[in-house]
Amino acid sequence: MSDIYIRITIERTVLSNNPEQSWNKIVEELYELPFTGFEEDIQLIGYMKQPDFNNTKEQILKFCSVNSLKFNTELIKDQNWNEQWERQYPMVIVDDFCAIVAHFHEPPATCEHLIRITPEMSFGTGHHQTTHMMIQHMRSLDFTQKTVLDYGCGTGILAILAAKLGAATIDAIDYDIWSYRNCIENCSLNNTTQIEVLHGTIEAVNERKYDLILANINKHVLTSTTASMNAILHDGGFLLISGILDEHRDDILTCFEENGFNHVTELKKDDWISILLLKNVKC
Numbered sequence: 001m002s003d004i005y006i007r008i009t010i011e012r013t014v015l016s017n018n019p020e021q022s023w024n025k026i027v028e029e030l031y032e033l034p035f036t037g038f039e040e041d042i043q044l045i046g047y048m049k050q051p052d053f054n055n056t057k058e059q060i061l062k063f064c065s066v067n068s069l070k071f072n073t074e075l076i077k078d079q080n081w082n083e084q085w086e087r088q089y090p091m092v093i094v095d096d097f098c099a100i101v102a103h104f105h106e107p108p109a110t111c112e113h114l115i116r117i118t119p120e121m122s123f124g125t126g127h128h129q130t131t132h133m134m135i136q137h138m139r140s141l142d143f144t145q146k147t148v149l150d151y152g153c154g155t156g157i158l159a160i161l162a163a164k165l166g167a168a169t170i171d172a173i174d175y176d177i178w179s180y181r182n183c184i185e186n187c188s189l190n191n192t193t194q195i196e197v198l199h200g201t202i203e204a205v206n207e208r209k210y211d212l213i214l215a216n217i218n219k220h221v222l223t224s225t226t227a228s229m230n231a232i233l234h235d236g237g238f239l240l241i242s243g244i245l246d247e248h249r250d251d252i253l254t255c256f257e258e259n260g261f262n263h264v265t266e267l268k269k270d271d272w273i274s275i276l277l278l279k280n281v282k283c
Contacts, residue, residue, distance in 0.1 A: 006053040008035075010044040010064070010071040025271075026067060028245055031218050033060070047076070092127055094135045100157060113164045117155050117186045130242035133267040133274035134158055134216050137240050141276075143167040146211040149232070151202060152221065156183035156195070158214045163192035167212075171205055173198040202228045209234055216242045216274075219252060226259040235281045238264070242274035249273055 010030075027044060034052040048056070053073075064071050091107075092100040099111040107114050138158070143165035150159035153172035162170050172187070172195055174180050180199040187195045198204050202225050213229055215222060222241055229239060239261060244252055246268060252275070253263055261277040 004050045005047050005076050006050055007074050007076045008046045008048060008053070008060070008071055009073075010046070010069050025245060025247075026069070028218065028243075029063070031243070032220055050075070090127070092132075094132055095139075097139050098135050098161060113161060115157055115160050115164070115186075116189045117157065118182065118189065129269040129272040130216050130244075130274060131157065133269050133272070134214065134240060134242050135161060136267055137265075137274055137276055138162070138165065138214075141165075141212065141238060141240070143212065147209065149173070149205060149208075149210045149213045151213055151215040151225075151229070152217040153183050153197070154179050154216075156186045156197070158216065159183070159195050159197075160187060160190045160192050162212070162214065163190070163194050168194065170195045171198060171208065171210075172196070173200060173202070173204060175199070175201050202232075205232060208232055211237050213237070213239045215239065218243045219245075219248050222252065223255045226255055226261075230260050230279060233279045235279055237279050239277040239279065240274070241277065242272065244273050244275070246271050246273050249275075 010026075030044070030046065033046075033048070033056055035046040035048050053060075060071070063069075091102070091105045093108060093111065094100075096111060098113045098115065099108050100115045100117060101107050102117060135158070138161055143162050145166065145168045146162075148159070148162045148167045148170040150156065150162065150170060150172040153159050153174045154176075156172050159170045159172035170192075172183050174183065177199060180197060184197045187193075187197060206228065210233055213233055215229065222243065233239060239256075241252075241256075249266075256275075256277055257263070260280045262280060264276040264278050266273055266275040
């Protein structure tokens, strides 16, 4: 029997009633609830399993009331998802470097790397500013024969790109079962056999070591697992993070600097930032 999902549609235009509240801050806070996927445009449409929605309904109602947000809900079966995406899903092109396309897209003629995905009810379809910046950062990094962790992999886009950039082995991990399954499917679509997809939290890889870690998650997960990421990253290894609003930049940097990382560079797109960090080399 298929899972039942709730589609939650939040109207973006009502923010004119509360101009001091940043839309991106709204999005960031909602990302910390147990949504399995989002579509973001004039409206924010989130998908949540029915039991998770039942458990967080009061929290969502309170959040929307405090922020003067209107929302509506409807039941949706997961097998309807692909049909809807095929009607709505645009391809993603990051400069001339990377294109992310679904099976129904005609890929661009000139793009260095092509990633094919089956859009499912999971995070990381490539449309968000944070994913765009992560890919831009990856263009400047050397992945050749490196060991890589894609932490909070979602659809697996970053892991797949790391494979195409020459990484030797990649672990892609996500606690969300839908993301885990979709990542496996997308890795198969792209023939990236050097990727191992894992279901769980960062503790599932605490006995492993990496040259690079890619973490496009949210500020809460980033700050609560900073020490764990340090422990599994080689000295002199790179950590690339996003899912952060610019207003939280200083707090995030303080947290990572206190846990043995140095700031290298960063990108900003709208109100979101992505930061490249280097793990301190111990003498």
